[in-house]
Amino acid sequence: MNKVRFKIKGKRAVELVARDDENLLEAARRAGVMIDSPCSGNATCGKCKVKIESGHVKTEKNRHISEDEAAQGIVLACNSTIIDDIEVDVPDLASSFVNEMQITDLSNNENKNIKYVRKKMIREGMTNASRLWSEIIQLPCPTIEDSSADEERLKLYFKHNLGYEDIAISLNVIKKLPDVFRKNDFLIEVVYLKRREIAEILDVKPANGEKTVLYGIALDIGTTSVSACLVDMNSNEILTKASMGNAQVKYGADVINRIVYSEKPGGLENLRRAIVDESINGLIEKMVKTVGITKEDIYEVCAAGNTTMNHLLLGVNPDYLRREPFIPAINDIPEMKCADLGIHVNPEGKIYLAPSVASYVGGDITAGLFAVPVWMREDFTMLVDLGTNGEIVFGNKDFLMTCACSAGPAFEGGEISCGTRAVPGAIEQVTINDGDLRPFYKTIGLESPVGICGSGIIDLICEMKRTGIIDGKGRIDRSLNHPRIKFDEYGIGQYYLYSKELDNGSKDVYITEIDIDSFIKAKGAVFSAIYTLMESLDMSIDILQNVYVAGGIGTNLDIENAIALGMLPDIPVDKYYYIGNSSMQGCYLALTLTEGKDKIREISQNMTYMELSVYPSYMDEFISACFIPHTNMNLFPSLKQ
Structure with missing residues (x-):
C-alpha cells in the first residue's frame, strides 16, 4: 500500500x-x-x-x-x-x-433571441404563464357536522371553487396537511402544477398574507459544460445564470469515451454522481446563494441534454447508443420528481427532460429548436449547434430534417493543448499582423490569458491561414524563422499567442499542428453534415434563408472567419444569427409558456432523423472538407480569389 x-x-x-x-x-x-x-x-x-x-x-x-x-x-x-x-x-x-462556476448575465444575443421568440409565440396563441401556480385559500374549518378529511376538504375546494376535476397529491404532502391546516385556522397557501383538468399539489403551507415567490430552473446539460438560469416563475424574470464544466469530463471528453467508461465496474454510477452531485447540485447551490433564496423555493426544473447525457443522468445503460443500429433505451422521458434523481430542490419539485429524437440528436436539439422557431416559419431555415456533437436541423413549418456528426470537443476548447471553455481569461478574439506575425487578442473579462476558447480558436486558425503561417492542411511553414513558431523534438509545430519568454506572461498559450488538425476534422464534420443533409433532399445550399448558429463556442463568434475556414456554408453573412445557448433558452421558454413542454414534444415527434454513418457519400464529403476551406472551391465562390 x-x-x-x-x-x-x-x-x-x-x-x-x-x-x-x-x-x-x-x-x-x-x-x-x-x-x-x-x-x-x-x-x-x-x-x-x-x-x-x-x-x-x-x-x-x-x-x-x-x-x-x-x-x-x-x-x-x-x-x-x-x-x-x-x-x-x-x-x-x-x-x-x-469546479469554478461562472455567475453571469445572459449574453445580448441570448436576451435578444428570447424576447423575439417569446413575443412571436404569444402572438401565435401560446399562454404567457407557466404551469406552476400558488393559491391562498380559506378552507372551511371542520365541525361535528362537517367531518371531511383534510385531503378530501382540499380536493372539494379545488373542484368547486377552482374548477378542477381532481387533484393529485403525494404522501409526503399529505403528511403536512394536519399541522399546516391548523396553524392558521385553515388559511393556507397551496403550490401546484396545472395539468389541464388536474391540479398536482406540490406543497402546502400556512398563508402569510402574500403569495410565495416560486422559482424554476432552466438547465442545459452539455457534454463539456453545464449551464443553468434561475427563473422567478411569478414574473418570468431570469434572476441569474451560472455555468461550469461538466464534471464527467474526468472520465472522457466525448460521449463515446464516457459510454466506454460506464461499462467499467461502478462506472455508470460514477458518471451519474458526477453530473448530479458535482455539476447540477453545485450550480443550484451557487445560484440560490447569489439570489438569497432556499433550494426548497424551487419547484420546477426544465432540462435538456443529448441522448447520452440523459441516459447517464438517469443511470440507464448507454452502451447500445454507440453500437449499430444505435438504439436508445428511451427518448421521451416521463416527468418525474427531482428527488428521484438526487437533485436538490423542493422535495416535491418536478423535472422535465426534453425528449430526444435518436441516439445522437437529443433533447438539447429539440429544446434548442423550440427557441429557434424553424417549425413556424415559411422560409427554409437551419439550426447548427456547435458542441461536442455537431447537430443540424433543416426545414420550415412543413418539415424538419436532422442529422448529427461527431465534431469532438474542439469547439468548446476540449482536446486543444491550451483550450478552455468561454471563461474569464479565455482568448476569444484574435488577429495576426501581416508583417511581423505578431498576435493581438482579446480575453473574456479583459483578464490575463488562461487559454483559448472556441471563437478564439476559429479566429486564430483563420488568421494563421490568411498570413501564410499554415497551409490548407494546417501545416506550419517550415521556412518561417520566427520567435513565436517552434518545433518540438517530434517535429510538431507550435505557434505562441502568449508566451512567458516573449510577453513576460504567467504561462504559455499556444496552438499546435495536432490541435489544428483536430479542429480541421471538427469543422470538416460539421460542413460535410450540412452538405450531405441538403444533398439528400436534392436542395442547394443557396436555398437557405436563415442559419441560426448555437453552442458554447464563445460570445464573439466571427461568422466570416467560420466561413473562411470552411466550417459554415458560403452564403451572405447577413443570413446568419449567432444565438448562444439555444438549449437553455428553449428550456426557459418551456418553463414560462403553458404549452411549451407539449410543443417541444410535438417538435421531437415531427423531426425526421438521417443517420450519416450509413449515408453512402458522407465519408467522401468529410474527407473533402478536411482542408482549409475545402478541396472543392466551387462550394466557396466568395473565397476563390
Whole structure:
C-alpha cells in the first residue's frame, strides 16, 4: 500500500492510500481530484500531465512528454502506475474548468433571441404563464357536522371553487396537511402544477398574507459544460445564470469515451454522481446563494441534454447508443420528481427532460429548436449547434430534417493543448499582423490569458491561414524563422499567442499542428453534415434563408472567419444569427409558456432523423472538407480569389 498526496496548485491537498499497482489517473478519480483526460486514459491526448514532486511511478515513454518534461518529473497520469509513496502536483486549469462556476448575465444575443421568440409565440396563441401556480385559500374549518378529511376538504375546494376535476397529491404532502391546516385556522397557501383538468399539489403551507415567490430552473446539460438560469416563475424574470464544466469530463471528453467508461465496474454510477452531485447540485447551490433564496423555493426544473447525457443522468445503460443500429433505451422521458434523481430542490419539485429524437440528436436539439422557431416559419431555415456533437436541423413549418456528426470537443476548447471553455481569461478574439506575425487578442473579462476558447480558436486558425503561417492542411511553414513558431523534438509545430519568454506572461498559450488538425476534422464534420443533409433532399445550399448558429463556442463568434475556414456554408453573412445557448433558452421558454413542454414534444415527434454513418457519400464529403476551406472551391465562390 502506497500513500498518494495530490497537490492542486494554489488550492488544496488531497491524500489517499493507493491500491496495489493502481493507475495514477484512476487514483485521482477515486480521490475526487480533477485531472484533464479527454481521451479517458488512453494516452492519446496528452492532457493529463502531472508532476511527481517526490517518490516514483512506473511510466512509459510517450510522445506527449518531452525529454525536458521527463527530467522535471512530469508524466501522463493515465500512463503511470503507483509503486511508491508519492506527492503529485496537479495543474489547476483542469480543476478550475470543472469546479469554478461562472455567475453571469445572459449574453445580448441570448436576451435578444428570447424576447423575439417569446413575443412571436404569444402572438401565435401560446399562454404567457407557466404551469406552476400558488393559491391562498380559506378552507372551511371542520365541525361535528362537517367531518371531511383534510385531503378530501382540499380536493372539494379545488373542484368547486377552482374548477378542477381532481387533484393529485403525494404522501409526503399529505403528511403536512394536519399541522399546516391548523396553524392558521385553515388559511393556507397551496403550490401546484396545472395539468389541464388536474391540479398536482406540490406543497402546502400556512398563508402569510402574500403569495410565495416560486422559482424554476432552466438547465442545459452539455457534454463539456453545464449551464443553468434561475427563473422567478411569478414574473418570468431570469434572476441569474451560472455555468461550469461538466464534471464527467474526468472520465472522457466525448460521449463515446464516457459510454466506454460506464461499462467499467461502478462506472455508470460514477458518471451519474458526477453530473448530479458535482455539476447540477453545485450550480443550484451557487445560484440560490447569489439570489438569497432556499433550494426548497424551487419547484420546477426544465432540462435538456443529448441522448447520452440523459441516459447517464438517469443511470440507464448507454452502451447500445454507440453500437449499430444505435438504439436508445428511451427518448421521451416521463416527468418525474427531482428527488428521484438526487437533485436538490423542493422535495416535491418536478423535472422535465426534453425528449430526444435518436441516439445522437437529443433533447438539447429539440429544446434548442423550440427557441429557434424553424417549425413556424415559411422560409427554409437551419439550426447548427456547435458542441461536442455537431447537430443540424433543416426545414420550415412543413418539415424538419436532422442529422448529427461527431465534431469532438474542439469547439468548446476540449482536446486543444491550451483550450478552455468561454471563461474569464479565455482568448476569444484574435488577429495576426501581416508583417511581423505578431498576435493581438482579446480575453473574456479583459483578464490575463488562461487559454483559448472556441471563437478564439476559429479566429486564430483563420488568421494563421490568411498570413501564410499554415497551409490548407494546417501545416506550419517550415521556412518561417520566427520567435513565436517552434518545433518540438517530434517535429510538431507550435505557434505562441502568449508566451512567458516573449510577453513576460504567467504561462504559455499556444496552438499546435495536432490541435489544428483536430479542429480541421471538427469543422470538416460539421460542413460535410450540412452538405450531405441538403444533398439528400436534392436542395442547394443557396436555398437557405436563415442559419441560426448555437453552442458554447464563445460570445464573439466571427461568422466570416467560420466561413473562411470552411466550417459554415458560403452564403451572405447577413443570413446568419449567432444565438448562444439555444438549449437553455428553449428550456426557459418551456418553463414560462403553458404549452411549451407539449410543443417541444410535438417538435421531437415531427423531426425526421438521417443517420450519416450509413449515408453512402458522407465519408467522401468529410474527407473533402478536411482542408482549409475545402478541396472543392466551387462550394466557396466568395473565397476563390
